[in-house]
Amino acid sequence: MPFNPFVIPFNIGLYFIILYVVARGVVWFRDLPRTDKLRMQRGFFGRPFILSIKEIFMEGLIHRKIFKVNPVLGYMHMSLAFGWFLLILLGTIEADIFGEKHLNPPYKAIFFRFFNPDHGTAGLAKHYGFLMDLILALILSGLLIAIIKRFWSGIVGMKRTANLKFLDKVALTSLWLIFPSRLLAESFTCGAYGSGSFLTGSLGTALAGFLPAEIMAYPFWWLYSLSLGTFFILLPRTRYMHIPSEMFLIFMRNSGVRIGDQYGSCADVQIHACSSCGICLNVCQLSTSADITNIQAAYFVKGLKREDDVFDIALNCLMCGRCDEACPVGIELGPLRMIHRRAGDPPKDTMSIWSGYLRLRNQNIQDNGESHITAFQYLKPQPVKKGPEVLYFAGCMTHLTPGIPIAMRKIFEAAGIDFDFMDKDGSVCCGRPLTLAGKDREARELIRNNSDAIWRSGAKTLVTSCPICYKIFMESYHLDVEVLHHSQYINRLIEEEKLKLNFLNKSVIYHDPCELGRGSGIYSEPRRVLIHISRLGKSNHEKEDALCCGGSLANLKIDRRKITDIVSDVVEELTLSNPDYLATACPLCKKTFGKADIKAGSEIKDIAEIVAMAIVSEPPEAIELKKRTKLEKVSL
């Protein structure tokens, strides 16, 4: 049989989607900045290309990362993606080997059984037919999970699943119809011709027993073709656009292209690469603890795709980075939100359906005149002491937890360090809160003032107690001094044996602050310090999986009561083992933890406070002796 009109919907869909994806890819590439274009060109002929093929296979088809998080969900994605891929690949080979001729048009492979109804009854073809049935069975098993997940998400271990818009629902229905209709179409055909393997063959024989198989087959072949065609036509306007976008994103990322601080091609690829899998919903503490369920990354990205006003959603986020860490596609969710914080509230009249991100691109960092300059006129040059070895910057949050700077002073003194407490009499803010609010220009005024003071002091090392300050010192200050968080600095003092510490036989659980852990990648130094002086235990949320205390400065929308909800859950979770100390390395975490009911017997401490308690104090006689020898020297 050379041709049949039922293949037309499939053909239209297929050629449309191929053309669309190519065109979209070209536009994305064209709109990249020149440097990124070069990166991708270089990547195409080098290692990134090979890496990408591997990653596309592992993540796009096998869905390894989803498997790690949730095996059932992973199996579902794998069986659909990898199964479908195998069905197409092996179908094409089947058509090529067993068909009338080599190099067939795609529809010959997809509808192979229709054009070769009596194929595969013996020999190699029979074994091949078995394989094809097996793959179909694999896909159908995944489909079954998908249907269960859609209606009873709890069964697959998902607390929530992404809500869909209308077109997504149509596309989802057509996707769901593809494989059952293929099964029935093939089964009827096989039933009529006595062919087919364990699945299509058996079902076909059974159906042919009481139904006119040959007549029944044809409408199902139409349904199969129509659902494929519909799915392909709808793909660009639905979440299934993630399939081609993710491949593009993987190659982009491997070539070294990053989202940057303005909306552009890379951000556009990233938002389209989101499959709305919903994994981010389940790691977001705003959802799990505070019952805020409309601002999670999946919804934020969906809003961007639909060109909704997402400004409020962009601001209603702790920026803790847990979703970034969990996203199986590796979308840069934090930076994406930051772009929209910087962009501000969008003017409503420039909405355009077709120009997509052009609208957003044009409003990146609007010039808000000179207003910020007058607002910061009160900033005077800060007085500094010349030439200390170490400059200590506590930060405003640390001023609200005086226990920490007192501990730091003790530590500096015990180690005999020549230090200057830069912001002893009040600090100029590091600028990070403004940055997080999207106010980069204003933050720059503060950065300039602080940088000037740090530079004038001539210190070689800057130590801060606040991870929020630390992050901006590292990222936006361009200082010519070494910047250390106090946990790093204390660790160094211990390693250089400048600080003699007792072992405090206390059990400790360490909480990684977001800005220090996921934000700056500092996990080992605080742990090394604590292991040195205490019995450091493990919670269920270590390192990258650390929870956010809830007090983040980054959320500009949250109700304070919700913060209490979050922190209560966090403290309960972290003190499950009844540690003597719940240690953290951030004044804001410490302060926020204070809101929760702490179990009797557990105390919240900053790592510096625990270290200060462990300092080996010289016995009074030794101090007395030192004084006397000093006096003797003077009298001599």
Place this chain on the structure above:
Amino acid sequence: MHNKEKHIVIIGGGTAGCVAAGRLAREGYRISLIEKDKKPGGKINNWYQLFPDRRRSVEVTDYINKEIDHPLIDLMTGTELDKVKYKNGKFSISTGKSDLGQADAVLIATGFDLFDATRKEEYGYGIYDNVITSLDLENMFHSGDILTTKEEIPKRVGIVHCVGSRDEKVGNFHCSKVCCVTAVKQAIEIKEHIPDSEVFCFYMDMRMFGPYYEELYRESQEKWVVNYIRGKVSEVSENIEGRLVIKAEDTLLGKPIRMEVDMLVLMVGMQNAKAGLNLQDKFGIQTGVNGFFRIRDNHYGNNLSNVDGLFYAGTCTAPMNITDTISHARAAAVEITEYLSKN
């Protein structure tokens, strides 16, 4: 009298519990009064003088002790409630030590806890020597000496209002009501003890809600020259001499202030008592958003809970002064009498 057959369990032997117990005993009911401390009276035992007339709190304690001196009242001190069963409007209650048998009504009068000032670390309580709470100051009045840790007489004292009240950062939105007038009273007392001292109150609003409070506030300014600065203290540090350095904003002048004081007194607010909150699951009662027990009606049901036969009295429902607590407890006695005569 048939009332004798009816049994009421009152949890909490502070002002509210004792006053209600006295009233109900005189109605002829058998009362079990459970108090976790060694002696009844509750928080008032810690106080030196009361506003607005500065009478000695001992006088009120005496009144309370007289109230519970009644043969029908079984006072159990050092006792905490253990198990509760509720069936057909009757409670079966046992303490750790004994079984109280069946109760026809229960009155919760568990009172309040003072806000834990260490939670406002920026004020330095527990970190700097001379940062104390209003309760610590009352203890100093009791002992007769107001001294810094170096045993010196403070020449300048700061008083911070609203510590743990009206402060969304610590999760307490409510006003604790009595701290403003406590600050006024304590400011006067400090001036009485140390006439040449300066006292500065840092307030958000002055809420002089009771009779003669406004007069006391006026007296503190006119007669005792207490300084009132409208603005919250943002942070406290200690300088090399060990004096406390306060940073605040005078919102009336619109200027930031830095000031050194020798002693800082924190007016800690009221929260529902932990001991009371522990009863929540046992009785199936609810709390409102402010953390205090939720009363059935804000205007005419403020002794009623969501459980039939279970009543509230005193500061477990909202911050109150002694006067209001006594009135609230008497009202609870009326509600219980009415309830028991119907059932």
